[in-house]
Amino acid sequence: MKPAPFKFYAPATIDAMVELLAKCGDDGKIIAGGQSLIPTMNFRLARPASLFDVNGVSELDFLRIVSGRLHIGALTRHAAFHRSVVDGPLGHLLTEVARHIGHYPIRQRGTFCGSVAHSDPASEWCAVAATLEADIVARSHAGERVMKGGEYFLGIFSTQLRPEELITEVRLPLLDDSWRAGFYEFSRRAGDFALAMTVAALRIESGRVADARLGIGGVEDRPRRIREAEAALIGAAPDSRALAQAADIASRSVNPLEDPHATAVYRRDLVRTTTLRALERAIAR
């Protein structure tokens, strides 16, 4: 379990990084926390010819609020979310989500943007990014572009990101106090890859659901919003019947993967439970 040979670059600026990526990004990999990449390399399942270390690009070490959005820079570690980074439902949701990511040491190293770049179907941050329609900002030598969280994820470890691009930041919409957000995940052990998870956010106006975001992760080859379930919630009073109905719809709508830890049938059933519980948690706030 030692990696195959690779070259190692540690640029200090975004410009230097994108220049390197333009030259040899095709058979290289950007390394941030390395919590997914290094094990894969040690198993020799990944054999990048080059590693581009983003950790020295200090201009990417930020977490700030800019016009209604939370901007998460590429060096922001999972552990940054152990405490609420912003007042209101979003900060609360991210705290809730963060504690499900791996274990404490992993959260000290792994990064939010790294998870989004890696696109593991069971990644919590990817589920958040897809559900809340994050802006995923990428830079290359050709300039900057912004991808939408709902379209960005293409499949297992597969995204719209191009080899010459670096994710510089991910932007999440702040949720004002009319929103209620909840998260529920089930895994075999604490910190394991989720067998199913649900991210739920409801905007409540005069006792009715005015808007809804409901996303499932860990079940299909990529996280995604379940719009049928959202539609069923919008306009309804968020009572137990409405929540159960949305959970049923979510469960029916997914097309689950199968692995040694869970069959597709079981994953589908789990989606009902995780969705109902995420919605209940949202409402309870």
Place this chain on the structure above:
Amino acid sequence: MDLQSNTGYIGRSIPRREDKRLLLGQGQYIADLTLPGMLHAVFVRSTVAHARIKSVDLSRAAAAPGVRFVMSGIELAKELPPELERVHPLSRVWRETIPHKIFQPREPLLAWDKVRHVGEAVAVVVADNHYLAEDAAELVEVDYELLPPVVDPEAAMRPDSALLHERYGTNVLVEFSMGKGDVDKAFAGAPRTLKRRIYHHRYGAVPMECRGVAAAYDARADAVTIWSSTQVVHRVRGEAAIILGLPEARVRCLALDVGGGFGVKCHIYGEDLVLPYLARRIGRPVRWIEDRREHLQAACHSRDQIHDAEIAFDNTGKILALRDALIMDCGAWNPIGIGIPGNTACHIMGPYKIDNFSVHARAVATNKVPNAPYRGAGRQEAVLVMERLMDLMARELGMEPAAVRRRNLIAAAEMPYSVGIPYRDGQPIVYDSGDYPLALDKALEAVGGLDAFRLRQREARSKGRHLGLGLGFYVEGTGVGPFEGATVRIEPGGKISVGSGACPQGQGMETIYSQITADIWKVKPDDVVVSLADTAVISMGFGTIASRSTVNVSSAIHVASERLRKKVFAIAANMLECAAADLELRDGRVSVVGSPGASVSLADVERASRPGWNHQRPEGVDAGLEETYYWEPPTVTWSYAVHAVVVDVDVELGHVKLEQYVVVHDCGVVVNPMLADGQVMGGTVQGIGGALFEEYSYDAEGQLHTGSLADYLIPTASDVPSFKLLHIESPSRLTPLGVKGLGEGGAIAPPAAIANAVCDALAPFGVEFNATPIKPENIFRAVRRVAS
């Protein structure tokens, strides 16, 4: 704590003397060992389950950067002809009284004719560093002629099955029957019977430190030194001497700090012997560190037994007879012969009185990693069978599971209790001491009482929560022979030096033996020097396996010390001009009883004992103060425990939460309560892993599905419940100090206790869990099936 003078150290929670070096990062594992000019070995392992090896092409690997040496099993077999069979030592009495057959094919150092499981080593690459060795290992090309994989032990017994070891004409490597009474007659007349298939799945030790071996050859002395992360240094030395054609005096094996063994390091692996061979062949030290992927697919697995068990009982819950047929999936090789199924057979009846019993056991070869002992070594399976049957009987009769147990438990007044079948060592099983009903009472009391629990369970159910209480009761033969020895020596300066072939893996043996020796010699533990896990410190050793080291080594220290004390007293009497019978040991001195002023120190006696012109030994007393004694236990001594667990089952997920975990344990005299608690707790956590998480799962092609720690799930801190540990001390009648074995116990009962608890929680659904592991999906499906 008073460590200034000896007021008795046995029974005190003295901090571990090992911890200073371990906590300061001064421990040394094989991976910390760097020898001058050391090279690094990597093994090329089979990617297929069953195949004939047609050829191995090493040419590209040999030409790769930094490569110093490459060799295939085919080449090695020409240099060191493989032994085909060697039967693991079996007691003569067992052999002569139990009808059996046993084949014990000898695993080659490197596979040369066939590969028999994914992960079997077929070639070795030696390079300047581990990275280069792995790069080159990828370039070795093995041409396989595929054979049908054998993965199901029952199918493996059919006449049309492919054979792993063709020369036997069968895949059944072990078969025996044993029992007592008249089982058929008891079943024929029984008011009630029930029969179930009970399956205990395959999992393993998975210690934090994987295996590792380093070896160096000294051309001047024609000698090799082997550093191995092993539990059995003397066995490694013995085998290496045979393989290398060296006298044992020219082979030294030592284990450094070992990061867990639990049985997986308790026998000889090919790598232990290939490394010294390489060191001599290449003329430079060579090291191999097993990585986790190799460990999961090449270090021995355990458990994996199918039982068809049948029980006859009356309407009061009294057991009339038990009949069991077990099939152990023993994987590709059978490293310890009848060891595991033998253990299972001996332990099925547990703490219960059963007049009629029969067991038929078979171990069947399949294309999987060999099945070898892991903490409990066959007892988990026995206990799962018996304890599930107990709960099934209770349900059939509408009785409390605890009441059915009580109806059948051996009473304290019946000790010592003759079970009526022989142990693996051939001796009749006699439970030497204990109070089983008391242990059960204490366990129930510790979970808050049975009635209170049932009330809480009913209330929870009315709110849709499913609580369950499960019991797991076991007895365990510990301190098994054939022997372990100790050399006790008075050092110049008066310290007591103890050497033994026991091989610690984290148990705290240096501390334990210093406590025991301090009490025998009336000195402080700090005045005891303990040397272990090194063939240089004692001629013969058996090793640390099977809950036996404290039992056997403490007894050996006791007898060797007793003999040495007589000599010390003879010399001291000569010095003090008194009779030896008037002397006593006190605070590191030999004193005349009643006149403490008249005394000599152990240092004085040691000086007086030395050979030379000025010795002060009386006539007829030899020079030197050193005694070696090899303790050969008459038979095993019986520890036992009750585990009581309360679970909270989330039926919407299938998740099992362990709400309370109680262990009531009896291992005789406890030397160090803190370490005893640690042993029980650590074992229990491993048992929880087996019950709920850990699983070696193979597909129909014999490929391992759980080949990394992302899929092979070890319990972590967040899966560990809060424990309540209670001890009962029933001293052993067989050991001088009254101690019994302890190391394995904790791991034995959790699968049974947790299975019973989950069944109890889900009683309203009428579901049964007679197979492990109990995974969320299985629970979810079982409940769903009943609900819909």
